[in-house]
Amino acid sequence: MDKTALAAQLQSLLSRPVLIDSPMAKHTTWKIGGPADLMIFPTSEDELCAVLPLLQEQQINWLVVGNGSNLLVADRGIRGVVIAMGANFAASQWRGRTVKAASGMLLAALALEAAERGAAGLEFARGIPGSVGGAVRMNAGAYGSNIGDYVTKIDGVDYQGQRQSLAADELSFAYRDSSLFSQELVVTYVHLQLREGDRETIMTQMKTYQQKRFLSQPLEYPSCGSVFRNPPNDHAGRLVEMAGLRGLKIGGAQISPKHGNFIVNLGGARASDVLELIREAQRQVFDYSGVRLETEVKMVGEFE
Numbered sequence: 001m002d003k004t005a006l007a008a009q010l011q012s013l014l015s016r017p018v019l020i021d022s023p024m025a026k027h028t029t030w031k032i033g034g035p036a037d038l039m040i041f042p043t044s045e046d047e048l049c050a051v052l053p054l055l056q057e058q059q060i061n062w063l064v065v066g067n068g069s070n071l072l073v074a075d076r077g078i079r080g081v082v083i084a085m086g087a088n089f090a091a092s093q094w095r096g097r098t099v100k101a102a103s104g105m106l107l108a109a110l111a112l113e114a115a116e117r118g119a120a121g122l123e124f125a126r127g128i129p130g131s132v133g134g135a136v137r138m139n140a141g142a143y144g145s146n147i148g149d150y151v152t153k154i155d156g157v158d159y160q161g162q163r164q165s166l167a168a169d170e171l172s173f174a175y176r177d178s179s180l181f182s183q184e185l186v187v188t189y190v191h192l193q194l195r196e197g198d199r200e201t202i203m204t205q206m207k208t209y210q211q212k213r214f215l216s217q218p219l220e221y222p223s224c225g226s227v228f229r230n231p232p233n234d235h236a237g238r239l240v241e242m243a244g245l246r247g248l249k250i251g252g253a254q255i256s257p258k259h260g261n262f263i264v265n266l267g268g269a270r271a272s273d274v275l276e277l278i279r280e281a282q283r284q285v286f287d288y289s290g291v292r293l294e295t296e297v298k299m300v301g302e303f304e
């Protein structure tokens, strides 16, 4: 792939600058990850409709990212084009308790808007640092609620540049999972139906959840939140702690002494440090309890 030539072609279709070799560490909450060959920031569905067929035609790999809060990007980075759906694609249109939110909007910002309008349901989401698009693909959730409980429909653009809409029952929401993982679709808008609620009650509930997070999670360090999926009827963090792994360090990465399911970047951590800690935790938890921990975080890019 001739990066400069492709960057020029893409630039002619886009209003925001195309980045060449931008370190993904700048675009992930873990602050880890090598360079993306090219990175683009679409501002409309029309731009996506123009760009995706070009990438398809030239057989260029692409990956869509939101706020990078659930990604472990390889130290060698990402070959191909990263499509970043962020602040350039972030707006909401409310009608009563229903909202159409652009996928780059931060979920926490949407939750706050909902609270201010007395629309209940997203109290759980105030402390989740993802975009609306990433949240829907992951079916992000906490405290017994998931975003999928409130989604009625999503809009997106497929790899051929065609607009698509999928109803909630086509999205197969499950624990940190949705059918969007098996589709080459960039989610552009998410439609949600919330409940009628009371502004003050919603705000109070959000504060309670936020306090719980501050007390139990190492929010002072870069991380990706929970690294492992919780196995049925148990907590991955509990298993990691029972295996005696709290505080284990490799390079700049550490299994948080505060929460066994968080791996934090103490400074200068590499993806390879995190990966080693993940493998060590999987090995030791299996030896200790017979449970095979699976990762919730998505590993992307050029791992060996």
Ligand SMILES: Cc1cc2nc3c(=O)[nH]c(=O)nc-3n(C[C@H](O)[C@H](O)[C@H](O)COP(=O)(O)OP(=O)(O)OC[C@H]3O[C@@H](n4cnc5c(N)ncnc54)[C@H](O)[C@@H]3O)c2cc1C
Pocket: 029, 063, 064, 065, 066, 067, 068, 069, 070, 071, 085, 103, 104, 127, 128, 129, 130, 131, 132, 133, 134, 135, 136, 137, 138, 139, 140, 141, 142, 176, 180, 185, 186, 187, 188, 219, 223, 224, 225, 226, 298
């Ligand atoms: C401190 C902290 C706390 C967290 N707490 C929680 C929690 O309580 N509950 C929870 O569920 N998660 C939690 N997370 C994890 C993370 O915030 C969520 O998984 C979030 O939904 C990821 O959104 P994102 O925009 O950052 O997605 P990214 O990390 O950018 O991407 C995640 C996946 O979604 C895909 N994706 C992103 N945007 C789009 C799009 N527009 N169209 C199609 N696919 C897309 C990506 O390709 C990737 O496969 C936490 C993370 C941190 C750092």
